[in-house]
Amino acid sequence: MPPSKSFLIVSSLGAILQSGSVLIDIPVIDETFYGNKIHEYEKELKTRVMFSYEEACEFIGRELMHEQHLSIQAGRQINLPYDKFVNSIRNGSWPKTSHGLRSPVGSVLYDLGWEVAPQISAIPFIDKLLGVIVGFSGNYKVVIHHFKPASNLANLTTEAALLIMECIKYSSGSSKLINSLKGNKLLEDKHGFQNTSGLPEIDNKFYREKIFTYKGELKQIGVVVDFEEAIKKFAHLFKQKASQTSFNQAC
Template identity: 40%
Template sequence: MALAASTTLTRANVVSILTFIKFLREKLLSPDDFIRNIREGRWLRTTLGYNSPVGSVMFSEEWRAASEISDIPFIDQNFYGDEILNFKRELEMLGVVIGFNQNYKLVVDNLKSPAYNISALTAESVLFVLKCLKHFSSPEKIVSAFKRKKSLKTNMGYKAPSESYLFNPQWGCLLEVFNGFPLIDQNFYGTNIVLYKNELKQLGVVVDFEEAAKAFSQEAKWYSF
């Protein structure tokens, strides 16, 4: 299929391809040979340029938080218009990812470059990063990308995880004495943030009494009572 191998397929060309696959499917005729011949070609326009259907993604609200931290090749819906939404089944047959379906690996594999300023993330995006850590077996890439980025909202502005503390009632009373510690803004993130203590700790956030006590003892050296 020389046409499908091209990177200059028009919107009409792509709609015709999808319409043909839909026709074959609805007539109970196998489109497998046709799909096999075109699915690897870089003819589908995405937000990252022309890409093959395999590995491209149909954007939906499920992907919004992921799109803030990853460079994912979403189908260019501005180019194709709403009509492309009528061909989700056909796009999926071609290899396009439809729906998030716990696809954390795709997000992690496409994390934005370290040179990109990942900072001041929305609450939804931070919680999404923590979910990635929770569900992904190799956290090193995520930790490396976010540990020193000023992405967490605290009572002292946006701070890096390695500078931040998760409030704990066990040592919270000490904050009445030592008030120079950036606490994660739980009003901003909601109560669910405390469900990710292990993941926050992986990023460098102080969540344990022992670590907090060390920081408080260092601070105490500068106090006189």
């Protein structure tokens, strides 16, 4: 192997070379053959031999692209059935995501458009360091599919709560989604997070004016949005409190 394609391992290179060797052959200088004395010539070796983390990353990436190019060329020459090849890749759980190894189907390539979604949805994001960007572009279906249990949706930011409203809107009132949200402490009122029914008033300073554009969605999860309905709700709760007080006094 020519020196220009060889590595001399130093501590910072150990992990990256070990990971890369799973995918490609990495030519590491055999220290058992040369002995520790080889390290005395690092200055001379650096003219061609690779030592740095950056060089290791570049080498592994370059070799992977080369291997991919060769496999495509070979496949074309012998007319390999690519549908079977692609399906085997699609169906396997091999990409490392934020939720472990998953199938490529349904996994998401991260960019800033997805920044809020992880608060409410356990989406399997492929490591954003891969450098491929796929925008959010209104992918509410993905967010809903991986929706977290309502018990994990406390103390949401303004953006996350508004994203929930968008998901309800997109789902056209999905009973499964609506039922999972009803009665849970999702929304910030003027006394903290409360469940989505009762008399606490939603904190419009926290959610800003945009919250008022989701009256229909709020109503679906149990929020009182009409004045007449609020009066009825207040009267019902008042009667409950009054009867409880009378019962306690009688006891």
